[in-house]
Amino acid sequence: xxxxxxxxxxxxxxxxxxxxxxxxxxxxxxxxxxxxxxxxxxxxxxxxxxxxxxxxxxxxxxxxxxxxxxxxxxxxxxxxxxxxxxxxxxxxxxxxxxxxxxxxxxxxxxxxxxxxxxxxxxxxxxxxxxxxxxxxxxxxxxxxxxxxxxxxxxxxxxxxxxxxxxxxxxxxxxxxxxxxxxxxxxxxxxxxxxxxxxxxxxxxxxxxxxxxxxxxxxxxxxxxxxxxxxxxxxxxxxxxxxxxxxxxxxxxxxxxxxxxxxxxxxxxxxxxxxxxxxxxxxxxxxxxxxxxxxxxxxxxxxxxxxxxxxxxxxxxxxxxxxxxxxxxxxxxxxxxxxxxxxxxxxxxxxxxxxxxxxxxxxxxxxxxxxxxxxxx
Amino acid sequence: xxxxxxxxxxxxxxxxxxxxxxxxxxxxxxxxxxxxxxxxxxxxxxxxxxxxxxxxxxxxxxxxxxxxxxxxxxxxxxxxxxxxxxxxxxxxxxxxxxxxxxxxxxxxxxxxxxxxxxxxxxxxxxxxxxxxxxxxxxxxxxxxxxx
Numbered sequence: 001x002x003x004x005x006x007x008x009x010x011x012x013x014x015x016x017x018x019x020x021x022x023x024x025x026x027x028x029x030x031x032x033x034x035x036x037x038x039x040x041x042x043x044x045x046x047x048x049x050x051x052x053x054x055x056x057x058x059x060x061x062x063x064x065x066x067x068x069x070x071x072x073x074x075x076x077x078x079x080x081x082x083x084x085x086x087x088x089x090x091x092x093x094x095x096x097x098x099x100x101x102x103x104x105x106x107x108x109x110x111x112x113x114x115x116x117x118x119x120x121x122x123x124x125x126x127x128x129x130x131x132x133x134x135x136x137x138x139x140x141x142x143x144x145x146x147x148x149x150x151x152x153x154x155x156x157x158x159x160x161x162x163x164x165x166x167x168x169x170x171x172x173x174x175x176x177x178x179x180x181x182x183x184x185x186x187x188x189x190x191x192x193x194x195x196x197x198x199x200x201x202x203x204x205x206x207x208x209x210x211x212x213x214x215x216x217x218x219x220x221x222x223x224x225x226x227x228x229x230x231x232x233x234x235x236x237x238x239x240x241x242x243x244x245x246x247x248x249x250x251x252x253x254x255x256x257x258x259x260x261x262x263x264x265x266x267x268x269x270x271x272x273x274x275x276x277x278x279x280x281x282x283x284x285x286x287x288x289x290x291x292x293x294x295x296x297x298x299x300x301x302x303x304x305x306x307x308x309x310x311x312x313x314x315x316x317x318x319x320x321x322x323x324x325x326x327x328x329x330x331x332x333x334x335x336x337x338x339x340x341x342x343x344x345x346x347x348x349x350x351x352x353x354x355x356x357x358x359x360x361x362x363x364x365x366x367x368x369x370x371x372x373x374x375x376x
Numbered sequence: 377x378x379x380x381x382x383x384x385x386x387x388x389x390x391x392x393x394x395x396x397x398x399x400x401x402x403x404x405x406x407x408x409x410x411x412x413x414x415x416x417x418x419x420x421x422x423x424x425x426x427x428x429x430x431x432x433x434x435x436x437x438x439x440x441x442x443x444x445x446x447x448x449x450x451x452x453x454x455x456x457x458x459x460x461x462x463x464x465x466x467x468x469x470x471x472x473x474x475x476x477x478x479x480x481x482x483x484x485x486x487x488x489x490x491x492x493x494x495x496x497x498x499x500x501x502x503x504x505x506x507x508x509x510x511x512x513x514x515x516x517x518x519x520x521x522x523x
Contacts, residue, residue, distance in 0.1 A: 028397065092506065100503025103455070103510045105415055124445055126416035133415060134408055141404040141413065149396045153389050207418045207443050278386050334382035343383075350390045358397050 014061040017346060021056045021353065025049050028358045029365060040376060044368035052357050059349060065317030069160065070170055076360035077167020079367025081221045086370045087137060088223055096226040102130035108138035113212060114147045115196055115265040119204035128207045146359065154355060155277035156270040159260055160316035161352040162359045165218045169259045173251035173299055180253045186301040188262045189312050196268035217242035217259055261300045271312045279348045280333050281315055283307045287327035294319035294328055315352070418443040421455030433470055434459045440515055453512035456481060456488070460507040468509045475513060
């Protein structure tokens with residue numbers, strides 16, 4: 001009887017805490033306008049709103065963060081690609097771009113480009129990207145505002161809660177139950193900082209965002225350069241090879257998010273902002289038994305041997321979920337261990353999940369709408 | 377006290393996030409006032425120096441551009457953008473026009489030919505996008521045209 005009351009209480013509490021999130025989902029996915037263009041659009045909105053609400057409720061009710069975050073994150077990443085490609089076909093009739101699109105400044109601006117525009121913006125006071133400054137799809141101003149907000153409020157948590165690319169290797173790193181390659185030098189994570197410095201300098205010197213030009217694995221699933229000669233063929237081979245290697249094969253073999261952990265310059269930049277972020281993941285020393293599960297499970301190789309996450313922690317919550325003694329928890333920086341871990345977690349979930357819903361919600365909706373239009 | 381301030385900041389950050397998305401357009405407008413918010417001429421082609429109305433086409437002749445991180449590079453280009461005034465037109469064929477005092481341009485069958493100093497060269501770097509044909513005449517600092 002007592003257990004039944006306890007469960008009912010937990011359900012009630014979870015619903016109560018989910019309600020404001022439901023309102024946030026309603027507000028930001030409809031923009032206060034429930035007039036949809038078609039039945040498929042309305043259905044896509046309803047399904048995506050129900051999906052995000054259910055995920056948030058389950059996170060609260062089950063007390064597991066990473067498990068449900070990963071579902072929403074992975075689904076959003078795949079649907080983003082569907083919606084993005086469809087959008088490009090509608091706007092320009094093709095998912096590939098060429099010099100004409102670059103010189104016409106109609107390339108969508110992606111958050112990773114931010115790392116490469118910083119030096120020219122400071123030195124030359126120009127943005128080295130062939131995109132729309134404001135207005136239209138993924139404009140430079142829109143994305144820079146989102147990146148600034150994400151950096152200041154989420155830090156590297158953006159990589160686990162907002163990045164539509166991160167969802168891909170987050171998904172592939174979960175395909176196998178156990179890793180085939182077990183021993184990985186965790187120092188590889190610092191390669192992303194080398195990438196950040198290299199890409200920022202190379203791009204500034206050449207006035208071309210070189211990561212996008214040569215190395216972005218996600219060109220394989222978003223927009224690749226149209227193959228018109230040997231050079232563009234070589235670039236496409238590099239894009240697809242990096243995607244298959246860093247986003248598919250290595251994450252499957254290692255159960256680590258190899259692309260995000262070792263290669264992405266944006267991840268490195270956001271890691272620097274982790275230093276000023278109000279939320280941290282840290283262990284309760286009294287409860288920690290030193291079992292090292294958190295070290296082994298961390299997909300970004302961010303966990304140090306003393307069980308304190310390094311600055312590259314993306315706050316995915318895998319260590320929190322996998323800790324057998326519940327020692328690992330989300331905490332608010334500057335508060336004593338006495339401040340309830342569940343309060344800190346709930347506030348963090350509100351912040352991170354709201355970002356996910358607002359930033360990825362529309363991609364999820366448009367991706368779903370494309371699929372529904374194909375089906376019905 | 378420290379506990380209270382930290383908790384307050386954590387809660388405030390949720391509202392800051394929501395507020396920043398609600399005020400997204402205003403924040404973008406503020407950002408647009410920043411001096412660095414302009415596309416580098418390497419991509420935009422630089423300011424339009426002259427516009428020619430050629431009936432079926434409008435020709436934008438951009439200023440000479442020598443993009444470099446600091447100062448100007450030795451090599452640059454002048455971008456010419458041809459915009460179709462009639463979407464039914466399938467081919468870019470334009471009578472000869474002057475890009476500047478020493479360089480003349482002629483476009484036949486989507487192919488721009490540049491004549492400068494008695495020499496005619498076909499320009500290869502061409503982009504076609506949304507009813508626009510874009511090409512760039514290569515230049516060096518001391519010559520009008522660098523074929």
